[in-house]
Amino acid sequence: MSTPITQLPVAVLGAGPVGLAAAAKLIERGLPFFILEAGERVGANLLDYAHVRLFSPWQYNVDHSVVKLLEPTGWVSPNPTDLPLAGELVERAMQPFAELPQMREALHLRTKVVSVSREGFDKVKSAGRDQAPFVIRAIRDGKVVELRARAVIDSTGTWNTPNPVGASGLPAIGEREAASHIFYGIPDVLGTHRARYAGKKVLVVGAGHSAANGLLALAELAKQVPSTQLVWSVRTPVSTRVFGGGDADALPARGALGLSLRRLCDTGALEFNAGLRITELRQEGGKLLVEGVDRNGDAKHIDGVDEIICATGQRPDLSPTSELRVKLDSWLESTEALGPLIDPNEHSCGTVRPHGHRELAHPRVGPLHGWREELRPCAHVPDGNGLRTGSLGGGGDCRRHRGRRPGAARAARDGCLQQQWQRHGRRGKWRFVLWAPAPTATIEPVAVASAGGSCGTKPRGKPIGIPVAAAAKAGCCS
Ligand SMILES: Cc1cc2nc3c(=O)[nH]c(=O)nc-3n(C[C@H](O)[C@H](O)[C@H](O)COP(=O)(O)OP(=O)(O)OC[C@H]3O[C@@H](n4cnc5c(N)ncnc54)[C@H](O)[C@@H]3O)c2cc1C
Numbered sequence: 001m002s003t004p005i006t007q008l009p010v011a012v013l014g015a016g017p018v019g020l021a022a023a024a025k026l027i028e029r030g031l032p033f034f035i036l037e038a039g040e041r042v043g044a045n046l047l048d049y050a051h052v053r054l055f056s057p058w059q060y061n062v063d064h065s066v067v068k069l070l071e072p073t074g075w076v077s078p079n080p081t082d083l084p085l086a087g088e089l090v091e092r093a094m095q096p097f098a099e100l101p102q103m104r105e106a107l108h109l110r111t112k113v114v115s116v117s118r119e120g121f122d123k124v125k126s127a128g129r130d131q132a133p134f135v136i137r138a139i140r141d142g143k144v145v146e147l148r149a150r151a152v153i154d155s156t157g158t159w160n161t162p163n164p165v166g167a168s169g170l171p172a173i174g175e176r177e178a179a180s181h182i183f184y185g186i187p188d189v190l191g192t193h194r195a196r197y198a199g200k201k202v203l204v205v206g207a208g209h210s211a212a213n214g215l216l217a218l219a220e221l222a223k224q225v226p227s228t229q230l231v232w233s234v235r236t237p238v239s240t241r242v243f244g245g246g247d248a249d250a251l252p253a254r255g256a257l258g259l260s261l262r263r264l265c266d267t268g269a270l271e272f273n274a275g276l277r278i279t280e281l282r283q284e285g286g287k288l289l290v291e292g293v294d295r296n297g298d299a300k301h302i303d304g305v306d307e308i309i310c311a312t313g314q315r316p317d318l319s320p321t322s323e324l325r326v327k328l329d330s331w332l333e334s335t336e337a338l339g340p341l342i343d344p345n346e347h348s349c350g351t352v353r354p355h356g357h358r359e360l361a362h363p364r365v366g367p368l369h370g371w372r373e374e375l376r377p378c379a380h381v382p383d384g385n386g387l388r389t390g391s392l393g394g395g396g397d398c399r400r401h402r403g404r405r406p407g408a409a410r411a412a413r414d415g416c417l418q419q420q421w422q423r424h425g426r427r428g429k430w431r432f433v434l435w436a437p438a439p440t441a442t443i444e445p446v447a448v449a450s451a452g453g454s455c456g457t458k459p460r461g462k463p464i465g466i467p468v469a470a471a472a473k474a475g476c477c478s
Pocket of ligand 1: 013014015016017018019036037038039042043044045046049052053054055056111112113114155156157158159160186209210213
């Protein structure tokens with residue numbers, strides 16, 4: 001006889017900051033779980049940009065539950081106001097957490113999830129679906145493995161599915177062919193990738209913090225190797241937006257990034273193309289000719305480009321969910337309720353209010369509620385994400401709601417783990433609340449991830465952890 005669904009472990013997909021925060025919550029709750037991580041190590045995506053200094057300080061970067069589990073081992077928290085490099089976050093907090101005895105058996109590295117479904121049910125079949133365990137198919141050491149779970153927390157991030165150079169959301173014509181000249185993400189311009197950029201004409205595409213980081217590093221390189229040329233292009237014609245909140249930014253380091261970039265532009269150290277929509281990349285004599293249209297719709301090109309750094313953000317990989325019943329916002333690919341709250345056409349850093357399970361769960365269109373989005377309320381925004389938005393630093397208290405099924409929990413009873421911002425008393429603190437398994441329920445939700453909205457957004461009342469991070473489509477945490 002197969003194991004009843006209620007006795008199955010919870011599956012956490014991805015061991016980034018959010019996945020580890022989820023694990024910490026599950027450990028606290030005494031719920032069995034496993035984590036499947038595609039990379040060689042926890043924090044694999046952060047290690048991709050290990051050299052980048054985060055704009056949120058330590059105090060906001062490590063989940064309270066992670067800290068609580070680490071402290072008894074003698075772990076000493078770094079100075080809460082220091083800004084870590086992304087790599088330091090992995091080495092000093094995430095890796096020690098991964099080495100805890102509670103994590104050792106649960107963590108499966110080099111295990112890439114390729115799909116999630118309901119055991120014995122294709123997408124169409126309804127009767128009895130609610131009782132069917134989730135089945136998670138993954139590739140480990142070149143072999144297919146399948147694991148069963150009572151609930152799934154998707155914390156796979158968006159980092160691995162970058163947006164293209166092409167302005168229409170499609171790769172520019174010729175973009176694939178020019179791939180060897182394009183770096184998607186944030187290269188280590190002053191370190192590992194120095195030779196690739198020194199003395200070259202480099203075009204940085206994108207209006208977010210990743211682009212800013214790249215440009216500032218290139219400017220430093222240009223001081224050392226003056227023949228290095230910097231070109232920057234953004235789709236938006238409004239240049240003020242791309243420089244962010246400046247002195248008014250809720251996170252000073254993030255504001256400083258925008259200010260430094262503005263200064264760089266003002267000095268004429270880079271060629272700035274606002275409102276350029278790139279349509280085509282042509283290879284000519286080992287260089288790239290970048291073609292597009294300007295803000296007036298007139299043809300414009302940039303020639304002689306050696307390298308492109310594409311920092312146009314990321315989007316979720318929806319392929320693993322294709323056999324699940326999810327209902328997505330048609331352009332943000334978030335849950336429907338969340339879309340309007342984080343729509344970058346309306347919002348920028350600082351204007352997204354905190355949100356929780358109501359916005360992050362799917363309507364009851366089937367047995368799955370918010371399999372992906374509930375845990376990454378911001379990360380799925382095409383161009384934005386944030387530690388806090390994913391769940392890191394979620395803090396919060398683990399409350400039990402036994403025998404009670406508040407609407408919040410009810411909405412999630414299918415097994416997707418849920419959380420909620422809750423205020424304790426009229427003037428109380430805002431906290432993340434975790435829903436515990438109720439004795440009678442098929443699968444009761446437990447919560448994990450924080451429900452942050454946008455970089456620098458403060459929850460009403462006093463937030464726990466970082467002011468909820470980032471997500472303006474073109475100008476936030478990407
Ligand atoms: C340059 C840069 C600077 C940033 N600075 C800040 C900052 O200062 N403050 C802030 O709050 N946020 C910042 N962010 C955003 C922050 O890094 C992300 O929000 C955060 O890493 C999200 O955590 P996550 O766990 O959701 O995703 P990730 O860190 O992307 O982790 C996802 C994990 O899932 C794994 N994975 C992916 N797909 C699969 C699969 N199919 N199967 C198994 N495993 C899988 C990955 O290998 C990875 O380990 C920054 C982002 C960038 C790019």
